[in-house]
Each structure stands twice: as structure tokens, then as C-alpha cells.
Amino acid sequence: MMCKMLLALALSLCVALGIAENPVIILSPKTIIVPQGGSVQLQCALVNGSVDNTNVQWKKYNQDLGISEKFQSSTDPKYNSYILTIRNVQKNDAGNYNCEITTKSQTIRGNTIQIDVRGANVPILSQPEVLNVREALTAQIQCSAQNVDLSRTDLHWFRRSLRGYETFATHRADNSVEMKEDLKDRFQSTRNISNNVVTLTITNIQQEDVSVYYCRVWSEVYGSGTQLNITEEVPLNLFVIIVPCLLIVLLLLVGALLIVFHIKRWGCFRDASTQSGDTDEGADITYATVSGQNNTDTLAARSPVQSNDDQVHYAELQLKHSKACAAVTPSETNSEYASVKRN
The missing domain is CATH 2.60.40.10 (Immunoglobulins)
Incomplete structure (x- = not known):
């Protein structure tokens, strides 16, 4: 202003x-x-x-x-x-x-x-309508030709200026390029005959390069023009980046805690089920020995149980790995445990 x-x-x-x-x-x-x-x-x-x-x-x-x-x-x-x-x-x-x-x-x-x-049969030159590039980077403007052989026709580059269209480059049919002297360091025109395309490359884009660029063949056939703009680099918004990351980490931690909690609950449930359904199968059993010497290394057995056939059966001392203390149960009468008959 x-x-x-x-x-x-x-x-x-x-x-x-x-x-x-x-x-x-x-x-x-x-x-x-x-x-x-x-x-x-x-x-x-x-x-x-x-x-x-x-x-x-x-x-x-x-x-x-x-x-x-x-x-x-x-x-x-x-x-x-x-x-x-x-x-x-x-x-x-x-x-x-x-x-x-x-x-x-x-x-x-x-x-x-x-x-x-x-x-029909009029050359058609196609260009991108808009090209946005950050300052100091490289821009490429393509001019695609139809109904004309670029290996036999010169192609000219123009851009809008304060005094109308300004010619700054000519790409000859023999593939030589005539470029305005003050633009040679940053402007380059290349041609691809296989797809009939000429590309204008501008390096180290500056504010002075912002304009509308046209390609032309013959003396009156122009492309539709490409508006070259310089876009400003948008600064990173750390708040927008950090907050979602923190939320994701928090959700992962909550999920991990829920998983650990459910695993522990399931383990307690299985332990309770196992304890309530314990049987004597597979348990280690220690029995009191019958001898003249007392076995001081083992727990004392219960008092003998006397059955109707005058046989004395010693109680078995059953220790289960899954319990903190021993359980003592009377042995069955048909067991093979040592018995002492009354004289």
C-alpha cells in the first residue's frame, strides 16, 4: 500500500x-x-x-x-x-x-x-493453470504441444510484464536455446521429442519471477498461460503436533493398564477355580513309617484308625504343592500301607 x-x-x-x-x-x-x-x-x-x-x-x-x-x-x-x-x-x-x-x-x-x-489441425499448447512454489526452490512449467512437430518448429517463452508480453527465450527446432542474458543462470528450457513437451525450469525462485508464463509456436498460437506464485512456508504449530501425540500416548498407557488388570483378574480366577476343584491325584504323599524309631524328619501322623477287622491303618500325611499347609486324611482300608496286627 x-x-x-x-x-x-x-x-x-x-x-x-x-x-x-x-x-x-x-x-x-x-x-x-x-x-x-x-x-x-x-x-x-x-x-x-x-x-x-x-x-x-x-x-x-x-x-x-x-x-x-x-x-x-x-x-x-x-x-x-x-x-x-x-x-x-x-x-x-x-x-x-x-x-x-x-x-x-x-x-x-x-x-x-x-x-x-x-x-481442426491447429496447434494446441497445453499448460498448467497455476503453479505454487516456495521461495528459493525450483519450478518447472511444461508446455505440451499437439498438432505440431516441435523438432521442426521453434517454441518461444513469454511472460507478463509492465509493458505487455515479454519474450525471454526461444527453443529452436534444432534444440538450441536462446535465453535472455540476465536469466541464463536460473532459467533453462529443455525438450522431450518423444512426448512433444518443452519444459521451462526456473531455479532459486525469487519474487521477481512471479508472473504468468506463456509458450508460443508459429507467430500467433499461444498456450493458455501458467500463473507462477510463491507460497510462504507455513510455520509448524507445535501445539497441534504435541497434543495429539500426548493423547495417543495416554490412550496407549490406559490400554496397557487395562490389559494388565484383566490378566491379573483372570489369573486369580483360575487359581480360585483350581483350589476349589483340587483332588488327590498327582499329589505328593508322605506317610508315617512303622518302626521302632520315631521319624523326627516328617510330620507326625494321626492316631491310628482301627477298623472292624482288627487291623490298624496309619493315617497318610498328604502334602500338596498348591497349598501352604499339609492336609492329613485317613488312608483307605484297601490301601497297601503298612499295617500292624494286634497280637
Whole structure:
């Protein structure tokens, strides 16, 4: 905004002193051939003036051209220009076009642009509409050609400037390249004959490179243009990154704790089930010995149990691994344990 104010102030001062030239309009390109169904862009550049606080009127054969979905007018402040975009061009769109810019004090008329609409067999140059690149990186703009052999035809590169279309490179049919001297270090044009594509490579992108780039064959067939923009690097939002990570870690910890809790509960349940259903099978059994000596290394057996057949059966001492203490049970009468008969 400050730059625009300074520019307006400087222009006003120059006009007051009689130094500044009269504002003029430069229309680009001068002549253009458009394939039927294609699109085209016309640049109306105001030189020695500013498009701020002005109005533009596009005309065809000096008749006002209504703005619609087909005909769209826009402003390019960087190059102090108005742009007319015509989509889905048909035969009846052929003709001479011009623009008029009205300021507070005067109306400025430009030269005319001739649009020729052709049918089949007209070269078609396809370009990406927009290309966004970060500053200091590399941009590649492709121009794909149909209905023309690039090994027999020169291809030219243009870009929008303050004075209309600026030619800065020519890729010759013999594959040699003529580049504007001050662009040779960063601009390069290469060709791939197998797919009929010419690629413009721009390294170390700078703000001054922001523009609309066009390719052209013959002298009147242009591509639809590629708007090259520089996008700012978005800073990382640590809050947005850290909070989701913490939530994920917290969920994992909760899940791990729940799993451990359920495993312990299942283990206690199995232990309880095992204890309630214990049997004597597989248990280690220690029995009291029958001898004249007392066995002091083992637990004392119960008092003998006397049955009806006057046989004495010693109780068995049963120790189970799964219990903390021993369980003593009387032996069955048909066991093979030692017995002492009464004399």
C-alpha cells in the first residue's frame, strides 16, 4: 500500500512538473490464433499510470463486451494491468478486441488484438493453470504441444510484464536455446521429442519471477498461460503436533493398564477355580513309617484308625504343592500301607 501511494505521489509530481509522459495502453498479444473450444487471455497494460481507482471497458469491434461466465475481467496489480479471459472460444468469438481505461480525468484507449478461431489441425499448447512454489526452490512449467512437430518448429517463452508480453527465450527446432542474458543462470528450457513437451525450469525462485508464463509456436498460437506464485512456508504449530501425540500416548498407557488388570483378574480366577476343584491325584504323599524309631524328619501322623477287622491303618500325611499347609486324611482300608496286627 505504501509503495502504491509513493508511486501515485511521484506520478502526480511528475505530471505537475511536466516531466511524466502521457499514460498509454499496451495490449498483448497483438495477434492470436485460438483452437475452437480453447481459452485465451488478453493483457491490457497501463504504462505511465496506475490502474488503481480506474475502470476498464473491454470492447469487440468497439462495442461494449458484457462480462459473463464466458468473458471474465480481472486485475493484475503487479503488472498494472487488466486481464480479459475468454473461455470455450467459438467461431463467432473471432474479431478485433480492445480495452478502454477510464480515470478521473480521461479515457485511455489502446490498440486492438486480433483473435482468429480455427478448427481442426491447429496447434494446441497445453499448460498448467497455476503453479505454487516456495521461495528459493525450483519450478518447472511444461508446455505440451499437439498438432505440431516441435523438432521442426521453434517454441518461444513469454511472460507478463509492465509493458505487455515479454519474450525471454526461444527453443529452436534444432534444440538450441536462446535465453535472455540476465536469466541464463536460473532459467533453462529443455525438450522431450518423444512426448512433444518443452519444459521451462526456473531455479532459486525469487519474487521477481512471479508472473504468468506463456509458450508460443508459429507467430500467433499461444498456450493458455501458467500463473507462477510463491507460497510462504507455513510455520509448524507445535501445539497441534504435541497434543495429539500426548493423547495417543495416554490412550496407549490406559490400554496397557487395562490389559494388565484383566490378566491379573483372570489369573486369580483360575487359581480360585483350581483350589476349589483340587483332588488327590498327582499329589505328593508322605506317610508315617512303622518302626521302632520315631521319624523326627516328617510330620507326625494321626492316631491310628482301627477298623472292624482288627487291623490298624496309619493315617497318610498328604502334602500338596498348591497349598501352604499339609492336609492329613485317613488312608483307605484297601490301601497297601503298612499295617500292624494286634497280637
